[in-house]
Amino acid sequence: MNEFLSPIFISLKISLVASVIVAIFGITVSRLMARRTFRGKSIVDTVIMLPLVLPPSVVGFILLVLFGASSPIGQWIEAVFRHPLVFTWQAGVVAASVVAFPxxxxxxxxxxxxxDRDIEDAARVDGAGRWTVLRLISIPLASNALISGMILSFARALGEFGATLMFAGNLPGKTQTMPTAIYVAIDSGQMNLAWAWVLVTVFVSMGMLFLSYRSTIKM
Incomplete structure (x- = not known):
């Protein structure tokens, strides 16, 4: 039973943590990009959306180069936390966050x-600060889109395979998620176990898409 439940719990843990990270950075960056015009904005937009179209193996390779043991960032992380980032569940969070962020x-x-910018401007005229406008006006008015984005990000993180496999590995009980577990089960001929994980993944993903659809039609 533990062999079956472990990838599920690890997948949910990675997806939930990644969703929180993606929500925080996604709201911050999208707010800035939605309200500002500057030279090179289209290039920045393109770079942000790039993980959505890149092969997951390419994303995983880039993450290995950036955070691997031979990179300055990777060496700094290992020195501070006494452990490399690669081949940990935290590496799975990073990989899932990168592919889900777009x-x-x-x-x-x-x-x-x-x-409506007029509503935001009216609040500023009444003395509301930038944070107050964002917290009490912008986020509530955009809440349906934000909820939809968080749900889709969770579903994308849950289904991530290539980048996670390259960057976090496939260590049973540590970094093995449902997608990687399914791959191993099929490769070893354990079709019943693979089917069980497939059904769990499909059920959760359908639930996320249904919630996303419900939030979208209310917009």
Missing amino acids: LMYQSAKVGFEAV
Whole structure:
């Protein structure tokens, strides 16, 4: 039973943590991009959305180069935390966050762009600060888009395979998620176990998509 439940719990843990990280950074960056115009904005947009179209193996390779043991960042992380980032569940969080971020960013950006600027300007005239306007006006008015983005980000993180396999590995009980567990089960001929994980993944993903659809039709 533990062999079956472990990848599920690890997948949910990684996806939940990644969703929180993606939500925080996604809301922050999308708010800035939705309200500012500057030279090179389209290039920045392209870079942000790039993980959505890149092969997961390419994303995993880039993460290995940036955070591997031979990189300055990787060496700094190992010196501070006494452990390398690669082949840990935290590495799975990083990989899932990178591939899921574009979905959160795009959805949040659309939501913030739809907020009437006159309402925000009126609040500023009444003395509301930037944080107050964001917290009490912009985020509530864009809440449906933000919720949809968070749900889609969670679903994308849950299904991440290539980048996670390269960057976090496939260590049973430590970094093995449902997608990697399914791959191993099929490769070893354990079709019943693979089917069980597939059904769990499909059930959770369908639930996330249904919630996303419900939040979208309310916009």
